[in-house]
Amino acid sequence: xxxxxxxxxxxxxxxxxxxxxxxxxxxxxxxxxxxxxxxxxxxxxxxxxxxxxxxxxxxxxxxxxxxxxxxxxxxxxxxxxxxxxxxxxxxxxxxxxxxxxxxxxxxxxxxxxxxxxxxxxxxxxxxxxxxxxxxxxxxxxxxxxxxxxxxxxxxxxxxxxxxxxxxxxxxxxxxxxxxxxxxxxxxxxxxxxxxxxxxxxxxxxxxxxxxxxxxxxxxxxxxxxxxxxxxxxxxxxxxxxxxxxxxxxxxxxxxxxxxxxxxxxxxxxxxxxxxxxxxxxxxxxxxxxxxxxxxxxxxxxxxxxxxxxxxxxxxxxxxxxxxxxxxxxxxxxxxxxxxxxxxxxxxxxxxxxxxxxxxxxxxxxxxxxxxxxxxxxxxxxxxxxxxxxxxxxxxxxxxxxxxxxxxxxxxxxxxxxxxxxxxxxxxxxxx
Amino acid sequence: xxxxxxxxxxxxxxxxxxxxxxxxxxxxxxxxxxxxxxxxxxxxxxxxxxxxxxxxxxxxxxxxxxxxxxxxxxxxxxxxxxxxxxxxxxxxxxxxxxxxxxxxxxxxxxxxxxxxxxxxxxxxxxxxxxxxxxxxxxxxxxxxxxxxxxxxxxxxxxxxxxxxxxxxxxxxxxxxxxxxxxxxxxxxxxxxxxxxxxxxxxxxxxxxxxxxxxxxxxxxxxxxxxxxxxxxxxxxxxxxxxxxxxxxxxxxxxxxxxxxxxxxxxxxxxxxxxxxxxxxxxxxxxxxxxxxxxxxxxxxxxxxxxxxxxxxxxxxxxxxxxxxxxxxxxxxxxxxxxxxxxxxxxxxxxxxxxxxxxxxxxxxxxxxxxxxxxxxxxxxxxxxxxxxxxxxxxxxxxxxxxxxxxxxxxxxxxxxxxxxxxxxxxxxxxx
Numbered sequence: 001x002x003x004x005x006x007x008x009x010x011x012x013x014x015x016x017x018x019x020x021x022x023x024x025x026x027x028x029x030x031x032x033x034x035x036x037x038x039x040x041x042x043x044x045x046x047x048x049x050x051x052x053x054x055x056x057x058x059x060x061x062x063x064x065x066x067x068x069x070x071x072x073x074x075x076x077x078x079x080x081x082x083x084x085x086x087x088x089x090x091x092x093x094x095x096x097x098x099x100x101x102x103x104x105x106x107x108x109x110x111x112x113x114x115x116x117x118x119x120x121x122x123x124x125x126x127x128x129x130x131x132x133x134x135x136x137x138x139x140x141x142x143x144x145x146x147x148x149x150x151x152x153x154x155x156x157x158x159x160x161x162x163x164x165x166x167x168x169x170x171x172x173x174x175x176x177x178x179x180x181x182x183x184x185x186x187x188x189x190x191x192x193x194x195x196x197x198x199x200x201x202x203x204x205x206x207x208x209x210x211x212x213x214x215x216x217x218x219x220x221x222x223x224x225x226x227x228x229x230x231x232x233x234x235x236x237x238x239x240x241x242x243x244x245x246x247x248x249x250x251x252x253x254x255x256x257x258x259x260x261x262x263x264x265x266x267x268x269x270x271x272x273x274x275x276x277x278x279x280x281x282x283x284x285x286x287x288x289x290x291x292x293x294x295x296x297x298x299x300x301x302x303x304x305x306x307x308x309x310x311x312x313x314x315x316x317x318x319x320x321x322x323x324x325x326x327x328x329x330x331x332x333x334x335x336x337x338x339x340x341x342x343x344x345x346x347x348x349x350x351x352x353x354x355x356x357x358x359x360x361x362x363x364x365x366x367x368x369x370x371x372x373x374x375x376x377x378x379x380x381x382x383x384x385x386x387x388x389x390x391x392x393x394x395x396x397x398x399x400x401x402x403x404x405x406x407x408x409x410x411x412x413x414x415x416x417x418x419x420x421x422x423x424x425x426x427x428x429x430x431x
Numbered sequence: 432x433x434x435x436x437x438x439x440x441x442x443x444x445x446x447x448x449x450x451x452x453x454x455x456x457x458x459x460x461x462x463x464x465x466x467x468x469x470x471x472x473x474x475x476x477x478x479x480x481x482x483x484x485x486x487x488x489x490x491x492x493x494x495x496x497x498x499x500x501x502x503x504x505x506x507x508x509x510x511x512x513x514x515x516x517x518x519x520x521x522x523x524x525x526x527x528x529x530x531x532x533x534x535x536x537x538x539x540x541x542x543x544x545x546x547x548x549x550x551x552x553x554x555x556x557x558x559x560x561x562x563x564x565x566x567x568x569x570x571x572x573x574x575x576x577x578x579x580x581x582x583x584x585x586x587x588x589x590x591x592x593x594x595x596x597x598x599x600x601x602x603x604x605x606x607x608x609x610x611x612x613x614x615x616x617x618x619x620x621x622x623x624x625x626x627x628x629x630x631x632x633x634x635x636x637x638x639x640x641x642x643x644x645x646x647x648x649x650x651x652x653x654x655x656x657x658x659x660x661x662x663x664x665x666x667x668x669x670x671x672x673x674x675x676x677x678x679x680x681x682x683x684x685x686x687x688x689x690x691x692x693x694x695x696x697x698x699x700x701x702x703x704x705x706x707x708x709x710x711x712x713x714x715x716x717x718x719x720x721x722x723x724x725x726x727x728x729x730x731x732x733x734x735x736x737x738x739x740x741x742x743x744x745x746x747x748x749x750x751x752x753x754x755x756x757x758x759x760x761x762x763x764x765x766x767x768x769x770x771x772x773x774x775x776x777x778x779x780x781x782x783x784x785x786x787x788x789x790x791x792x793x794x795x796x797x798x799x800x801x802x803x804x805x806x807x808x809x810x811x812x813x814x815x816x817x818x819x820x821x822x823x824x825x826x827x828x829x830x831x832x833x834x835x836x837x838x839x840x841x842x843x844x845x846x847x848x849x850x851x852x853x854x855x856x857x858x859x860x861x862x
Contacts, residue, residue, distance in 0.1 A: 022580055022722055032647070032766040033579060130577070136723035138577020145576070146561070146569020148464060149453055149743030216463070274729060277708045282725075291453055292567035292740040294713075295730030298705060305722035312580030324757040335463045 004037040005319050008074040008099070010044045010065070010090060011081030012056060015104055015131070018308030019078060020055040023315075030312075034319040044068045044081065069093045076318055078311060079103040088112050095123045100327055102314040104131035104307055110205035114218045117331070124328040126321055128314035133206045134159050134283040136306030137299040138313065143213045143287070144331075150289035152214040156429065157251040159206040161281035161301040162190045162197040163229050167247055167266075168279045171237050177230060189281055199228035200249060200264040207251035210285065211262050215255050217338040224251075225263040232266050236424050239353055239395045240268050243379065246276040250429060254341075261341040266426055268351050268397075273430040343404035349378065349428035350398045350406050354413065355421040358384055358392035362418045366394070369416060373409045375401040391420065397428055435468040436750050439505040439530070441475045441496070441521060442512030443487060446535055446562070449739030450509060451486040454746075461743075465750040475499045475512065500524045507749055509742060510534040519543050526554045531758055533745040535562035535738055541636035545649045548762070555759040557752055559745035564637045565590050565714040567737030568730040569744065574644045574718070575762075581720035583645040587860065588682040590637040592712035592732040593621045593628040594660050598678055598697075599710045602668050608661060620712055630659035631680060631695040638682035641716065642693050646686050647766040654771060655682075656694040663697050667855050670784055670826045671699050674810065677707040681860060685772075692772040697857055699782050699828075704861040774835035780809065780859035781829045781837050785844065786852040789815055789823035793849045797825070800847060804840045806832040822851065828859055 007023075009016055020040055023030065030038050042060045044067070052061075062068060069077065069090055077094040081087060084107050091101050091108075101120065103109065109116070109132045120127035130140045134157070143152065158164050162184060169180040181198065184190035196202045204224040211219040229249050240247050250267035254260065269276045274296045278284040283301025288294055300306035321327045356362050363382070370377065376399040383393045398406075406425075413419050438454075440447055451471055454461065461469050473491045475498070483492075493499060500508065500521055508525040512518060515538050522532050522539075532551065534540065540547070540563045551558035561571045565588070574583065589595050593615060600611040612629065615621035627633045635655040642650040660680050671678050681698035685691065700707045705727045709715040714732025719725055731737035752758045787793050794813070801808065807830040814824045829837075837856075844850050 018722075026580060026582060029582065029647075029766065030580065033763055136720075137726060138573050141577045142569050142573060145748060146572045146744055147740065148747045149457060149461065150740045151457060151460065216460075274708065277705065289567075289740065291449075291736035293731050293734075293737055295568060295728075297726075297728055299726030300724050303724075306724055309578065309581045309720065309723040313577055316579045317576060320761065324755065324760060326755040326757060329755060330751065332464055335460065 004039055005034070005076070005322070006039055006041045006074050007315065008042050008068040008071060008077045009040050010068060010077060010079045012043045012045050012052070013080065014304045015080040015307045015311065016043070017055070018304035019080060019311050020059070022305070022308050022312045024055045030316065033316055035323060038315065038319065041074060042068050042071060065090050070097060074099060075322065076100045076102065076315070078315065079105060080311065082107070084108050084111065088116070091116060092119055095119045095125050095127070098123055098125060100126040100318045100322065102128045102311055102318060104129070104311055106132040106202070106205045106209060110208040110221045113209065113212060117333070121328050121331070126318045126327050126330070128318055129209070130314050131307045131310035133209050134285055134299070135301040135303060136309050137283060137285065137297050137301070138310065139210070139285045139297050140213055142297055143210070147287065147289055147292060147295070150291045152287060152289050153255050154288040155210055155214055155253045155285060156275060157203070157207060157210060157285040158248055158275055158278050158283050159251050159285065159301060160197055160203040160249060161283055162194065163203070163249040164278065164283070165189050165281040166198070167229060167232070167249065170232070170234065171241070171246070174234060176234060177232060198230050200226045203249060203251045203264045207253055207262055207264055211253040211260065212334065214253060214287070215260055216335040217260065218334050219260070219262060219338060223262050223338070223340060227265040229266050231424070233424065236353060236426070240351070243395070243397065244271050245269060245428070246271050247426070248275060248278070250275070252429065256341065256345065258336065259339045259341040259345065261346050268426055268428045269430040275430065343407065344402050346403040347400045348403070349400055349431070351426045351428050352396050352398070353423040353425070354394045354419055355423055356392055356394055357418045357420070358390050365416060365418050369412055370398070370409065373405045373412070375399070375405055375409060435470055436465070436507070436753070437470055437472040437505050438746065439473050439499040439502060439508045440471050441499060441508060441510045443474045443476050443483070444511065445735045446511040446738045446742065447474070448486070449735035450511060450742050451490070453736070453739050453743045455486045461747065464747055466754060469746065469750065472505060473499050473502060496521050501528060505530060506753065507531045507533065507746070509746065510536060511742065513538070515539050515542065519547070522547060523550055526550045526556050526558070529554055529556060531557040531749045531753065533559045533742055533749060535560070535742055537563040537633070537636045537640060541639040541652045544640065544643060548764070552759050552762070557749045557758050557761070559749055560640070561745050562738045562741035564640050565716055565730070566732040566734060567740050568714060568716065568728050568732070569741065570641070570716045570728050571644055573728055574641070578718065578720055578723060578726070581722045583718060583720050584686050585719040586641055586645055586684045586716060587706060588634070588638060588641060588716040589679055589706055589709050589714050590682050590716065590732060591628055591634040591680060592714055593625065594634070594680040595709065595714070596620050596712040597629070598660060598663070598680065601663070601665065602672070602677070605665060607665060608663060629661050631657045634680060634682045634695045638684055638693055638695055642684040642691065643765065645684060645718070646691055648691065648769040649765050650691070650693060650769060654693050654769070658696040660697050662855070664855065667784060667857070671782065674826070674828065675702050676700060676859070677702050678857070679706060681706070683860065687772065687776065689767065690770045690772045690776065692777050699857055699859045700861040706861065774838065775833050777834040778831045779834070780831055780862070782857045782859050783825070783827050783829070784854040784856070785825045785850055786854055787823055787825055788849045788851070789821050796847060796849050800843055801829070801840065804836045804843070806830065806836055806840060
């Protein structure tokens with residue numbers, strides 16, 4: 001081996017620049033950790049003529065991916081360009097050229113992770129992707145190493161900073177979804193097209209990656225049941241708060257025997273739950289292990305330097321493996337076949353907010369319907385609407401119920417003559 | 432290598448039994464992770480004749496440590512017996528016999544960690560000790576691997592479950608220290624002799640271990656400035672709360688340039704700080720890194736299975752290293768010389784609760800004294816004491832001040848004729 005490690009970087013956007021900054025700024029410390037200097041030698045960029053300041057000055061820029069992927073002088077490839085199909089081809093090429101790969105790409109890993117892992121292993125290369133979930137929080141490493149001896153039974157994650165920022169501001173400042181989203185877009189916390197964030201797709205990708213690792217099964221994006229936050233109203237948040245809950249967009253990955261459930265949805269958590277205090281754009285992953293019990297990992301879920309920290313920590317791990325001669329040997333293939341739970345075996349409490357006729361017998365008709373579906377109530381409140389005589393609002397929280405029964409009752413409530421409308425219904429977790 | 436890994440266990444108390452339980456219960460999963468079966472072959476116990484049920488039935492018990500330490504059939508040693516001097520000799524013997532060691536022993540690691548690391552390295556062995564800090568929370572691994580690329584500048588830890596339980600109950604139920612301590616002893620959350628916990632010594636050991644790893648310096652227990660919680664009163668907690676703070680026993684390890692400060696003391700945190708919500712016997716370590724910013728790691732700090740999870744996760748790591756042929760090569764020696772900050776360069780805000788004469792001019796005399804010591808006020812409240820006419824209570828929070836100035840003013844306030852008593856004073860952090 002040469003007396004230094006040469007990195008090829010794919011992409012020099014926000015995260016790529018952060019990676020270069022950390023590698024240059026912490027060179028002494030990194031050298032102490034891996035035993036040799038680390039250099040970024042070549043970077044794939046979209047526009048090679050663009051003026052860039054430090055730390056790009058000393059690096060060769062190229063617009064041709066194969067200048068990087070096929071360069072025999074490069075020891076490993078760091079991918080921070082994003083994208084799925086083309087990027088996947090690049091990473092396969094790098095792995096087939098016996099270069100270990102570090103990626104921050106959740107879109108890619110959530111869909112093609114298992115395939116890429118296979119190719120990495122077959123070529124004796126590492127494939128690390130800590131930055132793909134929860135930015136600066138070392139959650140993947142904690143699942144694969146720190147909690148390696150335990151059997152993880154449940155993970156709940158606030159793994160999308162944009163939606164957590166929006167919900168936090170909606171709750172704290174009593175503002176509407178549209179209003180906060182607009183502000184988040186101005187501040188750069190939300191994309192111009194916010195669909196992937198607000199509809200829960202980004203969070204779902206991360207939950208698929210977490211579940212794959214935590215449960216040792218190949219879980220993909222298609223296995224995740226997804227609901228976003230665009231329908232969450234100020235009334236929902238106010239009533240949740242009144243009942244002692246906080247609304248968060250929660251990704252749930254739960255194992256029950258050999259079956260699992262993966263979902264993302266706006267969820268009510270007790271105000272005392274560790275995740276309830278995770279505000280603004282912060283992320284956190286709550287992990288329940290059979291032996292360890294409750295743990296939580298909290299930190300920044302995105303941002304140039306936090307994400308770059310995760311990437312460069314992966315670079316250190318990959319270089320250590322290279323120098324120890326164990327590349328491609330440290331990661332384990334999934335142990336279990338994936339089996340998804342049916343809607344009959346998925347259970348949770350639910351919150352309902354209903355608009356009903358304010359007259360005698362309404363309660364009785366409603367409760368009969370819930371009883372017929374085997375759903376009990378934990379709490380129920382009826383409030384007359386001051387500006388709408390003859391109409392009342394009912395807010396209730398059920399006992400634990402089957403998801404199938406929940407879905408059935410949503411239909412049946414809509415058919416009930418005394419119910420004008422189901423304003424909203426949400427899953428309740430963390431009790 | 433044999434087709435299985437043989438473990439010698441030192442100690443079969445609570446944690447030792449937990450280790451055996453996890454190894455037997457999760458055998459399939461562990462085998463998948465390390466590629467071969469793991470067996471506990473021999474255990475050092477105090478009383479070999481004592482009746483023990485599962486999982487001890489199939490294990491050879493011995494009262495002679497050298498039966499374990501010198502057994503050539505054993506591949507690695509797990510130490511969960513506690514103790515310092517004798518235990519240290521045992522671990523040195525094991526390492527000199529080329530057996531890697533996993534220990535949960537914070538007392539030992541806080542004092543002899545650097546020496547043991549040297550011996551391990553010289554013998555090509557691993558020495559892992561995740562369970563020694565914050566039980567089930569994989570914090571050491573997060574510092575050494577997950578945040579490896581970052582420069583850690585500050586760690587604040589709630590790393591003693593007993594004191595966190597006591598403070599939580601004192602705050603939530605308005606009970607006295609003695610009352611809650613007595614209850615904690617009955618529940619088994621506090622030892623019969625609680626000194627090491629309540630006086631902050633246990634937390635100090637853990638902070639020494641965290642600082643050694645996080646700052647890459649050899650930090651020992653003697654470097655930690657320690658104050659416990661036995662003097663914390665209900666009034667202190669009530670006034671803290673009134674001003675928007677929560678009292679916790681906080682270990683602080685802070686780096687400023689190439690100098691560090693390590694201390695443990697009852698500390699006021701803003702109620703919105705992530706550590707403020709860590710209640711009961713839970714632990715958490717808040718880590719600030721230059722690039723990653725704020726992160727926090729939360730979980731159980733003690734207990735049979737949580738601690739055993741950390742031990743067995745270390746066992747997995749050590750076995751992986753053995754099978755990959757890299758034992759003793761993955762850990763890095765400290766990079767920096769330890770330099771402790773002087774009291775002039777340690778700065779923080781302080782909370783004071785003073786008992787003063789309720790008369791004209793008191794405020795003026797006091798504020799002159801603070802001004803002469805270059806300490807400004809952030810907030811100050813004076814409250815007459817209803818049942819003691821002529822006496823008032825002043826509660827104040829200073830701006831950031833030198834520790835040396837704080838200590839000077841404590842003496843000078845005691846000499847001031849209008850001040851009867853400094854009821855209490857605490858550090859304020861997290862703003």
